[in-house]
Amino acid sequence: MKKSLVYLVTLGLLAVLLAGGAAFAAEEKVLVVYTARAEQLNNAVIPEFEKDTGIKVEIVVAGTGEVLKRVESEKNNPHGDILWAADETMLSQYKHLFMKYVSTEDAKMQPEFRNKSGYFSPAFADPTVMIVNTKLQGNLKLDSWADLLNPALKGKIAFGDPMNSSSAFQCLMAVLYAAGKDGDPMSDEAWAFVDKFIANLDGKVANSSSQVFKGVSNGEYVVGLTWEDPAANLQRSGAPVKVVFPKEGAVFPGESVQIIANCKHPENAKKFVDYMLSEKVQKAVGENLTVRPLRAGIKLGDHMTPMSGIALFPTYSEAWVAENKAKITQKYGEHLEDSM
Numbered sequence: 032m033k034k035s036l037v038y039l040v041t042l043g044l045l046a047v048l049l050a051g052g053a054a055f056a057a058e059e060k061v062l063v064v065y066t067a068r069a070e071q072l073n074n075a076v077i078p079e080f081e082k083d084t085g086i087k088v089e090i091v092v093a094g095t096g097e098v099l100k101r102v103e104s105e106k107n108n109p110h111g112d113i114l115w116a117a118d119e120t121m122l123s124q125y126k127h128l129f130m131k132y133v134s135t136e137d138a139k140m141q142p143e144f145r146n147k148s149g150y151f152s153p154a155f156a157d158p159t160v161m162i163v164n165t166k167l168q169g170n171l172k173l174d175s176w177a178d179l180l181n182p183a184l185k186g187k188i189a190f191g192d193p194m195n196s197s198s199a200f201q202c203l204m205a206v207l208y209a210a211g212k213d214g215d216p217m218s219d220e221a222w223a224f225v226d227k228f229i230a231n232l233d234g235k236v237a238n239s240s241s242q243v244f245k246g247v248s249n250g251e252y253v254v255g256l257t258w259e260d261p262a263a264n265l266q267r268s269g270a271p272v273k274v275v276f277p278k279e280g281a282v283f284p285g286e287s288v289q290i291i292a293n294c295k296h297p298e299n300a301k302k303f304v305d306y307m308l309s310e311k312v313q314k315a316v317g318e319n320l321t322v323r324p325l326r327a328g329i330k331l332g333d334h335m336t337p338m339s340g341i342a343l344f345p346t347y348s349e350a351w352v353a354e355n356k357a358k359i360t361q362k363y364g365e366h367l368e369d370s371m
Contacts, residue, residue: 058296058297058298058299060085060086060087061086061087061089061295061296061299062086062087062088062089062112062113062296062299062300062303063088063089063090063091063110063111063112063113063294063295063296064077064088064089064090064091064111064112064113064115064303065090065091065093065098065101065102065111065113065114065115065116065291066090066091066092066098066113066115066116067092067093067094067095067097067098067115067116067117067197067240068115068116068286069260069261069264069322070092071264071320071321072155072260072316072320072322073090073092075315075316075319075320076306076307076312076315076316077090079311079312079315080303080306083306084299084302084306086299086302086303088303091111094195094196094239094240094241095116095117095121095195095196095197095198095240096192096194096195096196096197097195098114098116099114099116099117099121099122099125102114102125102128102291103125103128106128106292106293109291109292109293109294109295111291111294112290112291112294112295112296112297112299112300112303113288113289113290113291113294113300113303113304114128114129114288114289114291115288115289115307116197116286117197117286117287118151118153118197118201118284118285118286118287118349119148119151119153119284119285119287119349119353120200120201120284120349120352120353120356121197121200121356122150122151122287122289123148123151123353123354123356124353124356124357126148126150127292128291128292129150129151129289129290129291129292130150130289130290130291130292130293130294130297130300131149131150132149132150132152132290132300132301132304133146133149133152134146134152134301134304134305134308135305136305136308136309136326137152137308139308139310139326139327140153140308140325140326140327141325141326141327142327143285144156144285144325150289151287151289152287152288152289152304152307152308153285153286153287153325154285154286154287154288154307154308154313154324154325155285155286155316155322155323155324155325156283156284156285156286156322156323156324156325157198157258157259157260157284157286157322157323158258158259158276158281158282158283158284158323158341159198159201159202159204159205159256159257159258159259159281159282159283160256160257160258160259160262160263160274160275160276160277160281161173161176161179161254161255161256161257161274161275161277162189162243162244162247162248162254162255162257162261162262162265162272162273162274162275163247163253163254163272163273163275164247164248164250164252164253164254164271164272165271165272165273166250166271167187167250167253168253168254171183171184171253173253173254173275174275174277174278175209175277175278175279176205176206176209176210176277176279177209177210177279179206179228179231179254179256180224180227180228180231181231182231184231184253184254185230185231185233186231186232186233186234186235187252187253187254188228188231188232188235188252188253188254188255188256189235189237189242189243189244189246189247189251189252189254189255189256189257190202190232190235190236190237190243190255190256191236191237191238191239191240191242191243191256192236192237193359193360193363194360194363194364196237196239196240197240198240198243198256198257198258199237199240199243199256200356200359200360201258201282201284202256202257202282203225203359203363204216204282204347204352204359205256205277205279205280205281205282205344206221206224206225206228206256207221207222207224207225207359208221208279208280208282208344208346208347209224209277209279209280209344210223210224210225213346214344214345214346215346216359217355217359222362222366225363225366226366226369226370229366229367229370230370234371237255240257240258240261241261243255243256243257244257244261244262244265244272247272248265248270248271248272250271259274259321259322259323259336260320260321260322261321262274263321263334263335263336264320264321267321267334274336276336276340276341276342277342278342279342279344280342280343280344280347281341281342281343281344282344282347283341283343284349285325286322288303288304288307289304290304308326310326310329313325313326313329314326314329317329317330317331317332318330318331318332319332321334321335323335
């Protein structure tokens, strides 16, 4: 009897060890990343991660709203390991979908862009801008958010859906802070401006973030509200567009990377977060691409607008925006409905 018991216990322990070994082996090879980041950023850093770590990355590319909905719908059986999209203001209400992890590189990041919540690791910044078609602009003045109310632009402004698009939401916040009385984005003056802006959109709403900058580049629109990265990349590639930082100010969010709760490859996911914040990746991106690295001491390439040329809103509060995001998007939806 004793021998049989020892035999059974030994078999049980062996099974556990084999199962653990199989799980560990899987962790060494696979990582599934849901990304809303630009193609040039994905292509620049993910193959390098694979080469340096030996981990094979499967990517799912879609807009912020789409990948976030995917994570939410899979919360009981996650298929992804990493959500690489948006920032804390967009994601704070979905904190339950993510795993707590503070990177070993976190202390090397700029103080204002460190992981303060335990969930969101800001890796790069992509400030709000206007993208302007230089062939269509003519004599139109376009250096201010206020210029978007020019009747000559009616139906010629590209803008997305702030309820689903992170770029559209942050651009809406920039407009609200710019137009708000004493910098108050919830003031009557701010929302009166939004009403006039909605009227000037003339019922046109972009279906995706990419439709905004592509629509301007292709000549469908004169101006669009978007991130700096795609606009600067198009300008750099020779497209008939230019990047404009409106004189009132820009929103400067820390686009973050986060680990999906109960994911299948948490250790590989931690390595991915660490890698995105590493000096190697941050330096390469700063020198060669059109997003802004957030690690302290990293220099930007000469092709980027220096910080001295970018105004920021003195009253902007990331914490307040995160806390009130649902209220803001609901209010925008109500104003949009009233305009129809």
